[in-house]
Amino acid sequence: MEMVCEIGTNRPLQPSCEPGRQHPQRWCRIDITTSHQSCLLKQLDQQRRQELFCDCNVLVEGHLFKAHRNVLFGSSGYFRMLLSQGAKDCAEPANASFDVFSPDTFTVILDFVYSGHLELSSSNVIEVMSAASYLQMNDVIAYCKDFIKSSLEISAKEDDDRYLCLSDNSMGHERGGDVEQTGPCSLNAQPTIWAEDDVQSKEFQVELSPEVTLLSPSPSQQPSMVETELEPDQDIQHQFTTIVPERRRRAAPKRKASAGRSAAASDSSELDLQVAASHSAQKADELYATLPTIVGVVGVFSKDSNPTMRFKCPFCTHTVKRKADLKRHLRCHTGERPYPCQACSKRFTRLEHLRSHFETIHQARKLVCRKCKRHVTELSGRVVCEGTRRYRLCSVCIQETGYSSITLEEDEMGQHQEEEQQREHAEEPGLLLGVDEGEGEGEGEGENQDPGWVITDDDDLAEDSGADLIIQEVDDSDEELNGKQD
DNA sequence: CTGGGGAGGGGGCCC
DNA sequence: GGGGCCCCCTCCCCA
Numbered sequence: 001m002e003m004v005c006e007i008g009t010n011r012p013l014q015p016s017c018e019p020g021r022q023h024p025q026r027w028c029r030i031d032i033t034t035s036h037q038s039c040l041l042k043q044l045d046q047q048r049r050q051e052l053f054c055d056c057n058v059l060v061e062g063h064l065f066k067a068h069r070n071v072l073f074g075s076s077g078y079f080r081m082l083l084s085q086g087a088k089d090c091a092e093p094a095n096a097s098f099d100v101f102s103p104d105t106f107t108v109i110l111d112f113v114y115s116g117h118l119e120l121s122s123s124n125v126i127e128v129m130s131a132a133s134y135l136q137m138n139d140v141i142a143y144c145k146d147f148i149k150s151s152l153e154i155s156a157k158e159d160d161d162r163y164l165c166l167s168d169n170s171m172g173h174e175r176g177g178d179v180e181q182t183g184p185c186s187l188n189a190q191p192t193i194w195a196e197d198d199v200q201s202k203e204f205q206v207e208l209s210p211e212v213t214l215l216s217p218s219p220s221q222q223p224s225m226v227e228t229e230l231e232p233d234q235d236i237q238h239q240f241t242t243i244v245p246e247r248r249r250r251a252a253p254k255r256k257a258s259a260g261r262s263a264a265a266s267d268s269s270e271l272d273l274q275v276a277a278s279h280s281a282q283k284a285d286e287l288y289a290t291l292p293t294i295v296g297v298v299g300v301f302s303k304d305s306n307p308t309m310r311f312k313c314p315f316c317t318h319t320v321k322r323k324a325d326l327k328r329h330l331r332c333h334t335g336e337r338p339y340p341c342q343a344c345s346k347r348f349t350r351l352e353h354l355r356s357h358f359e360t361i362h363q364a365r366k367l368v369c370r371k372c373k374r375h376v377t378e379l380s381g382r383v384v385c386e387g388t389r390r391y392r393l394c395s396v397c398i399q400e401t402g403y404s405s406i407t408l409e410e411d412e413m414g415q416h417q418e419e420e421q422q423r424e425h426a427e428e429p430g431l432l433l434g435v436d437e438g439e440g441e442g443e444g445e446g447e448n449q450d451p452g453w454v455i456t457d458d459d460d461l462a463e464d465s466g467a468d469l470i471i472q473e474v475d476d477s478d479e480e481l482n483g484k485q486d
Numbered sequence: 487c488t489g490g491g492g493a494g495g496g497g498g499c500c501c
Numbered sequence: 502g503g504g505g506c507c508c509c510c511t512c513c514c515c516a
Binding site for chain 3: 501
């Protein structure tokens with residue numbers, strides 16, 4: 001915004017010197033955007049507080065807020081959409097009602113809209129961010145992310161003596177009252193630490209110039225990628241370059257993570273597979289842009305001053321003791337499934353789940369007859385193949401139900417060789433979980449040829465992380481031959 | 487419609 | 502920090 005001013009001053013011209021009149025020698029353009037917008041905003045804020053010219057009523061959980069629709073329109077995508085619908089009817093005050101966030105939260109947001117000051121604290125940042133997400137206020141979301149990022153920088157500097165040590169090992173002697181930070185601080189300042197029990201929350205205050213934040217939430221202001229928010233090392237970044245926003249019916253953490261449902265609810269498994277296969281950081285950026293934010297760190301000090309570090313999930317209220325557990329937990333929000341089963345293309349969030357799945361579904365490890373549920377031994381039962389699935393049946397059930405027509409594994413020999421092979425590979429870096437014999441239908445294998453899946457860790461082949469899993473195809477023709485000879 | 491079992495998924499915690 | 506185990510819960514399928 002530019003304004004015509006008198007040379008050498010920031011004073012606007014007097015009415016006698018209107019811009020429309022021609023005074024070519026005495027005019028130039030001076031940018032006083034900041035001061036002008038600041039004054040304007042202050043005026044609007046005063047009007048709001050005095051309920052002057054307010055033409056928009058916002059009801060939040062029974063608490064009435066009055067505001068100016070122009071300001072709300074310019075600040076929030078939600079209001080932009082809402083007010084656009086009734087734009088022609090400006091005579092009547094616009095009304096909006098919210099029950100998804102608290103009046104206190106909306107107060108913070110409204111104060112920000114009218115002042116450019118966003119008052120964040122450990123106790124409200126998640127709510128504010130959630131509300132901002134609802135109201136489509138990208139700038140607020142971005143600053144909430146910055147706030148959380150700053151808190152994370154604390155943990156990133158755990159090992160640095162210059163900073164607080166928040167780990168369980170070191171907090172006892174490192175933490176002290178002298179490091180507490182009082183009063184507002186900028187996001188660039190030394191990150192503060194907050195405790196939830198006996199230590200009063202320290203508040204951040206993000207000061208923003210109104211011309212930047214109020215009316216022009218440009219995309220460039222948003223963090224391009226929040227990979228550093230989660231963890232300073234590239235490991236986490238790597239993890240989030242592989243975000244799979246999968247929301248299968250089972251993936252949604254229905255019990256505890258209601259806040260995370262909206263994070264990636266709109267994604268399909270088709271997209272999941274494509275993204276999982278891609279190493280493109282750009283795609284990860286795009287995916288990540290749709291996620292609310294990443295992670296929070298909460299230092300909790302018990303009453304007996306015994307420090308207990310808790311890591312708080314930004315998507316829900318869940319807290320965990322270890323960052324690794326939080327990393328694991330976040331997968332239920334991001335939908336990341338770095339462990340694919342190549343036998344059936346199903347993906348899992350954890351290696352152990354993949355292993356369990358593989359052993360149960362594709363290896364028939366359980367020595368239980370699937371039909372009669374009785375315990376079967378290698379002698380009293382056989383493994384039955386049904387597609388990529390395998391399960392055991394006792395000899396009686398096989399005869400009774402005609403399963404003899406279904407492929408039976410030459411199990412005794414195969415099992416023996418399998419155990420042999422596992423022993424051989426027990427000392428190898430790769431994790432060999434099992435080799436199947438017999439027939440199968442996996443991954444384009446021939447009808448009479450079993451893929452022989454082997455679950456391994458393989459950094460070269462892993463898509464998403466160093467711990468990623470693949471199931472390699474192995475040549476078990478010899479084993480098959482042996483089995484058939486039996 | 488209901489109950490049981492299987493499979494999958496998540497949390498806590500130990501190594 | 503990662504791997505792994507155990508436990509619990511939820512969902513789905515099936516009788």
